[in-house]
Amino acid sequence: MxxxxxxxxxxxxxxxSAERPELMLTEIGRRAELPxxxxxxxxxxxxxxxxxxxxxxxxxRIGLRLxxxxxxxxxxxxxxxxxxxxxxxxxAVTKQNVQLAVLDGNEVVYLERxxxxxxxxxxxxxxxxxxxxxxxxxxxxxxxxxxxxxxxVLASPLKRYTSKTICHPDELRRALAEVRRxxxxxxxxxxxxxxxxxxxxxxxPDGDVVAALSVVVPAGSxxxxxxxxxxxxxxxxxxRVLGCPD
Amino acid sequence: MxxxxxxxxxxxxxxxSAERPELMLTEIGRRAELPxxxxxxxxxxxxxxxxxxxxxxxxxRIGLRLxxxxxxxxxxxxxxxxxxxxxxxxxAVTKQNVQLAVLDGNEVVYLERxxxxxxxxxxxxxxxxxxxxxxxxxxxxxxxxxxxxxxxVLASPLKRYTSKTICHPDELRRALAEVRRxxxxxxxxxxxxxxxxxxxxxxxPDGDVVAALSVVVPAGSxxxxxxxxxxxxxxxxxxRVLGCPD
DNA sequence: CCTCGGCCTTCCACTGGCCGGAAGCCGAGT
DNA sequence: ACTCGGCTTCCGGCCAGTGGAAGGCCGAGG
Numbered sequence: 001m002x003x004x005x006x007x008x009x010x011x012x013x014x015x016x017s018a019e020r021p022e023l024m025l026t027e028i029g030r031r032a033e034l035p036x037x038x039x040x041x042x043x044x045x046x047x048x049x050x051x052x053x054x055x056x057x058x059x060x061r062i063g064l065r066l067x068x069x070x071x072x073x074x075x076x077x078x079x080x081x082x083x084x085x086x087x088x089x090x091x092a093v094t095k096q097n098v099q100l101a102v103l104d105g106n107e108v109v110y111l112e113r114x115x116x117x118x119x120x121x122x123x124x125x126x127x128x129x130x131x132x133x134x135x136x137x138x139x140x141x142x143x144x145x146x147x148x149x150x151x152x153v154l155a156s157p158l159k160r161y162t163s164k165t166i167c168h169p170d171e172l173r174r175a176l177a178e179v180r181r182x183x184x185x186x187x188x189x190x191x192x193x194x195x196x197x198x199x200x201x202x203x204x205p206d207g208d209v210v211a212a213l214s215v216v217v218p219a220g221s222x223x224x225x226x227x228x229x230x231x232x233x234x235x236x237x238x239x240r241v242l243g244c245p246d
Numbered sequence: 247m248x249x250x251x252x253x254x255x256x257x258x259x260x261x262x263s264a265e266r267p268e269l270m271l272t273e274i275g276r277r278a279e280l281p282x283x284x285x286x287x288x289x290x291x292x293x294x295x296x297x298x299x300x301x302x303x304x305x306x307r308i309g310l311r312l313x314x315x316x317x318x319x320x321x322x323x324x325x326x327x328x329x330x331x332x333x334x335x336x337x338a339v340t341k342q343n344v345q346l347a348v349l350d351g352n353e354v355v356y357l358e359r360x361x362x363x364x365x366x367x368x369x370x371x372x373x374x375x376x377x378x379x380x381x382x383x384x385x386x387x388x389x390x391x392x393x394x395x396x397x398x399v400l401a402s403p404l405k406r407y408t409s410k411t412i413c414h415p416d417e418l419r420r421a422l423a424e425v426r427r428x429x430x431x432x433x434x435x436x437x438x439x440x441x442x443x444x445x446x447x448x449x450x451p452d453g454d455v456v457a458a459l460s461v462v463v464p465a466g467s468x469x470x471x472x473x474x475x476x477x478x479x480x481x482x483x484x485x486r487v488l489g490c491p492d
Numbered sequence: 493c494c495t496c497g498g499c500c501t502t503c504c505a506c507t508g509g510c511c512g513g514a515a516g517c518c519g520a521g522t
Numbered sequence: 523a524c525t526c527g528g529c530t531t532c533c534g535g536c537c538a539g540t541g542g543a544a545g546g547c548c549g550a551g552g
Binding site for chain 2: 004005006007009010013014016017018021022041042045046049050051053055061062063064065066067068069070071072073074075076077078081084085088091092102104109114115117126127129
Binding site for chain 3: 251
């Protein structure tokens with residue numbers, strides 16, 4: 001099963017990560033758990049097609065061709081394309097970090113981030129994943145997710161990241177109810193200790209939540225709630241462009 | 247050779263395009279020139295891994311997981327990450343279309359585009375490809391490319407897109423020399439009839455050109471050359487962040 | 493200078509995973 | 523109820539993929 005060629009090809013691709021975006025053939029073989037010879041052949045074919053590229057020093061990295069194909073993901077580029085103008089406006093007005101994320105499995109995946117030069121530095125990275133309970137966008141996405149997913153997350157251990165991280169199921173349940181009631185998540189404590197985030201849901205053509213939008217502001221700044229109206233407005237704007245009835 | 251499983255997997259991925267980002271199994275089989283059964287199995291494995299997703303109507307599309315891997319392309323995300331703040335500034339100042347592109351093979355690949363709501367509508371698309379001779383960024387990238395590539399392009403037929411497209415080798419040769427002399431390409435006639443573009447090179451750690459940056463302005467507006475200083479400044483700013491000596 | 497070690501590449505005989513025809517399933521259109 | 527188009531499952535033959543082994547390359551260290 002883990003022996004099919006297709007699976008091996010995917011394991012080769014999965015060998016690359018944000019921490020190690022350039023690998024030697026040997027490393028690919030080790031990470032993908034493939035014999036060197038097999039890795040060599042697969043990598044060769046991937047390179048020929050453009051899914052991988054060789055750097056000047058002979059190491060391999062993800063190629064532009066794969067980036068292009070990945071850009072076709074409707075939940076990637078499509079969403080991003082529609083949302084971009086609103087994110088730019090939001091950034092222009094607030095000069096803070098603006099983020100767009102979607103739900104995948106039981107995690108948040110960040111699609112886009114506009115970060116001001118002067119704004120708080122955040123750990124998130126475009127293409128990165130974080131657990132649902134620890135971020136503003138995660139709370140929003142979870143609040144409007146299927147009951148099954150909510151139960152699954154509530155039943156699983158909630159890892160603590162900061163002193164403000166929601167770690168208890170009851171606490172999380174209350175937070176989710178609050179999000180559903182108000183339509184926004186004003187969550188204290190992102191991954192960073194010194195930031196607040198204001199997040200709101202983005203809805204698709206069927207009226208269901210397809211993404212979440214957030215602004216991350218320094219904890220020291222003015223009342224975070226002051227950002228609620230602009231964030232909500234931007235989120236509704238994107239929803240409208242996506243064809244949300246409402 | 248075109249029979250290896252790896253190649254077939256890639257053909258399945260290549261079946262998706264910007265025009266048709268969602269496909270039925272049968273269509274994938276037809277486009278990838280694979281028997282239905284084979285397509286079925288490969289698509290199944292890709293879906294299980296997350297490289298593909300199934301839409302509500304059962305059609306397949308590129309999955310988030312593949313988007314994530316694609317985002318690891320150093321010439322994709324890495325460049326983009328460094329350039330973003332400068333693109334935002336450039337956009338804020340000009341309120342025109344701002345584009346970032348790299349050279350791949352003998353084509354331009356667009357990495358990023360910030361398009362003003364009011365700005366000229368351009369055909370380019372993030373992840374899209376265009377020939378080198380027909381765009382501002384293309385001229386810049388070609389001007390600093392290897393002599394071999396320049397010869398290759400000069401020797402190939404130059405397709406006409408608008409009345410202003412550079413179609414003659416001599417004309418192109420002169421344009422390239424001008425770009426090398428001034429360090430910027432002010433090209434009349436993009437793909438659109440009514441736009442001008444100002445493009446400048448972005449240099450990497452070794453001092454070689456790794457990308458190009460451009461602003462596309464409506465032909466009717468003020469002198470396009472007025473944009474040269476800001477574009478050059480932004481391009482140099484990105485180069486500096488990338489570690490260009492200079 | 494030679495040797496050693498790490499990495500990459502090529503070669504080739506064996507074998508087990510892939511191929512694809514065929515048959516069955518499902519839902520929509522008539 | 524029948525048909526048609528698309529999807530899924532099944533299974534035997536066979537060939538493409540596998541991976542051990544050997545050789546080439548380069549840089550470090552003796």
